[in-house]
Amino acid sequence: MAANKLDTQDQAGAPAVTGERAEWLEALDKQRNFLRFTARDLTDEQAGMRTTASELCVGGLVKHVTEVERGWVDFILNGPSHKVDFMAMTEADWARRAEGFRMLPGETLDGVLAVYGEQARRTDDVVAALPDLDVTWPLPEAPWSEPGGRWSARRVLMHIVAETAQHCGHADIIRESLDGARTMG
Template identity: 70%
Template structure:
C-alpha cells in the first residue's frame, strides 16, 4: 500500500464514499508537498509564517484524531479549553514544528495511522446524523455538531493546510503541487 492508496478496505457508497474521496484528495495534496524532501527541509520555515511542512502534517493529524475522537466520545475528547495550562499551549505550538528526533517518514506514518482510523470510522459509523455537544470554546457558535459536520470540518482543515503547505513547498524549492 502506498501513501496515495485508498486507506479504507471497507466498501462504502453514497455520501460516505464522497466524504472519503474528498478527504483522500486533500490528504494526497498535503502529503505530496513533502515529496523528495529531507527531514531538515520538512522542518524549515521559508516564509514569514511559523509553519513548516512536517509541522503542518503533525497538526492536521492531531486535528483529525481529535475530531474523530469527538465523533465517538463527545466533547471530552477535545479537552477543556478554559482549563488549558501553559504546558498545554506549548504542546499545541509544538504540533506546528518538527522537533528534534522527529523524521518526515515518522510524521507521515503517524498521519497515515490517523487517516486509517478515520476512514474506518466513516465506513462503519452507524449514523452520520448522530450529534455530540461541542466543548465550550469562544470559537464555537453552535451547541452541537453531527458526525457529518465534524467530518466536513476535517476535510476543510486538511484542504486549508494543504494550501498552506503548497506555498511553503514553493518557497523552499519552487516545487508545486499543481501547475
C-alpha cells in the same frame, strides 16, 4: 457516480463503502494526497524549515492535520472529551500546543507521514462503521465554537476536509518557498 476505489471491496473483503460516506472519504483522501504530495522528496531538515513569516513548516502541518483528524474522530465517537480553558493557559501550555506545528528533534518526515497514514486508516474505518452520520454532540467550549453548538458526524467530516484543504494550501506556499516545487499550481 463513476466507479472508484471506494466503490469496491477492500483488501480484507469488507463490504464496500458507498454513497455519501464514500464521497466524504474520497474528498478527504484527495486532500490528504495533496498534503503528502507536497511533502514529496523533502529531507527531514527541509520538512522542518520555516520559509515564511509564519511559524509553520510542512512537517508541522502534517503533524497538526493528524492531530486535528484524531481529535475530531474521537469527538465523533465520544463527544467532547475535555474542556480547555484557553484564557487560563500558561506560556508552557501554549508552547506545548505550538510543538504540534513544528518538527521536533528526533522526528522525521517519514515518521510523521506514517502516523498520518495510521490516523487516515482509523478515520476511514470509523466513518465506514458509523451507524448514523446525523448523530450530534455538543461542541467543546472554545473561543472558536459557537455557544451551545452541536455538530453531527457529517459536519465534523466537512470540517476535517476543510481543515486539511486549508493546510494543504499553507504547505504548498511553504514548499514553493523552499525549492520552487508546487503542488496545486
